[in-house]
Amino acid sequence: MPPRSIRGRLTALVTLLALLLLVPTGIAEAVIGRQAVADGIWLEVRQQAGITAALVRAGQLPDTTRPQVDGVPFVQVVDAANRVVLASPQAAGWPPLSSVHPPAGAPEADLKSCPRFSGCLRVAALRVTPAADSPVVYAGRQAASVGPFEQFGRFFGLQEGVLTILAAWATWKVTGRTLRPVEEIRADLAAIGGDDVSSRVPEPSGQDEIARLARTVNGTLSRIEEAKRGTERVLMRQRQFVADASHELRTPLAGLRTELEEAQMHPGETDLPELLDQALFDVDRLETIIADLLLLARVDSSGEAERTRVDLSDLVEAQVTRRLDRLPVRVTAEPGVHVTVVRSQVARVVANLLDNAQRHARRSVEVHVKRDGATAVLTVMDDGPGIPAAERERIFERFTRLDTARSRDHGGTGLGLAIARDVALAHDGTITACESPSGGACFTLRLPGDDAEMG
Incomplete structure (x- = not known):
């Protein structure tokens, strides 16, 4: 079953990768090292056989009783009748190390011999001369001499095992330290409640x-x-x-x-x-x-599909015309002040502002419509008692009436200015209250102008 945590998975993955990399490397090192040692042994016994054969050809047979190459103790000179005519002290009294006599066409041979009186040997056989009765020189050494390398190979195997364990341990520690902030984030998120x-x-x-x-x-x-x-x-x-x-x-x-x-x-x-x-x-x-x-x-x-292009000046004129039986309203409007709005809603805003102004005005109401850059501006002013500065924001709250207009018999529902504010905000506009030049109330509605004519 695979580990459940990311830390465990990464550790397992790194350990597997380390094994996949180190094990083949160790095997290759063992094979190459063993072959290198074996090649070295063959080189030494060949060298000793060559030296001994040269001495035999030079007539210095007594000197061949002592090997000239360290590590090659077994040297024999065997005649054509397979009789040992000369041997090193370590091989004295031994029968021939091998019965192989290399032919004249291939005077040298590498042999592995395992005589009953000794362990397995690596032997180089070298024909002294091409003559038919030429003696043969055998030089050998124990095959077990590769044992030190085998110990070295076991050391390498132990080293690779230690490296694999260190890789797994380091991955576990580093991953744990790296993921610790994630665990802290998880714990803090788990502790956060909905309240x-x-x-x-x-x-x-x-x-x-x-x-x-x-x-x-x-x-x-x-x-x-x-x-x-x-x-x-x-x-x-x-x-x-x-x-x-x-x-x-x-x-x-x-x-x-x-x-x-x-x-x-x-x-x-x-x-x-x-x-x-x-x-x-x-x-x-x-x-x-x-x-x-x-x-x-x-x-x-209200969605964008309900909005149409409206001339704000015409809309104001139409609303004023419906209220000619009340206090007079003086209108100053620039022609072609277009906005893209929900017509019924903006008409209701204009109506509410006019009704509010006529309800509180003493003698007259003034209305101005103009462009201000890319903005359409509607201003409605009266000459009534005005609005205290501290109340100019509160009057846009729903069901809010000031002391001068709290009587429900006076006609207002307390929602007119709240409707005006919500409609303005829904159209990305604003509406504010201030003081008119005559001391009464002044309301300014700003709406984004139509891009076709305002810039």
Whole structure:
């Protein structure tokens, strides 16, 4: 069964590779070394045989009793009748080392002889002269003389085994040290719960894969934390919105129910036309609040396919025309200020800003439409009481009414400016509140202009 951990797998792989490399190398070293020793032995016995044959040819037979090459103790001169005529002290009294007589055409031969009175020998046989009755010189040494190399080979085998073990141990230690940060990252990630993602994993120094992994993990945790915060903010905003909506809807419903119950309890004292007028007023208010809530729900889901190219100046003129029965509105609009928007939503923003301005203005309202570089700008100003600087951001929150306009009978639902802000953001625009030159309120809507005419 293969190891489960990466550390174990790498160690096993390196150990296998070490064995695959070192074992054949050791075998090759043993074979080559043995052959080198054997070749050296053959060279020595040949050298001794040559020296002895030269002495025999020179008539110096008595001198051949002492080998001239160290390590070659066995020397014999054998005549054509296979009789030993001369032998070294170590080979004295021995029968011929071999019965092989090299022919004249091949005067030298390498032999391996294993006589009963001695161990196996490596023997060089050399014919002294080409004559038919030429003696033959035999020079030999023990074949067991390769034993020291065999011990050397065993040393090499032991060394290769030690190297394999060291390679496995070093791989295990180095891999463990290298993968330690990964284990720390894993442990830290396992300890991070769903309720708290603020923890971070340790980041090793350097630019290697593990360091980049740690930075990526921390970056992902940061994004998850930010997304969680955003989700929590959205949920809190939704809960607050639901609470506010419930409160806003409960008031007209409660009033409507009270009026109907009183009429039911005292039908004779009920002024039916007045009751119907008041009930219709409450129903209209409910309908307006529900319509605004539905619009807010649709703003974020508006797709690019619903957007069309609109002339903002024409759109403002059309909305102003519908409100000529109220306070006068003075419009200054550049022609051809085009934007690509959801027409119904932007029309609702313009309507809300105009209604808000006419509701709070004393004498008149001013509207300006112009280009500002690549941006279309709509400004709506009134000469009413204005908006305190500390409240200019809060008024865009849903169901927010300032003290000067808190009366629900005044006409507002508290959603008009919230709708304007959400529509502006959905179209990559902005809406801000400031003070008009006359001291009243001023609202500025900025939307990205149409690229065909604005640059």
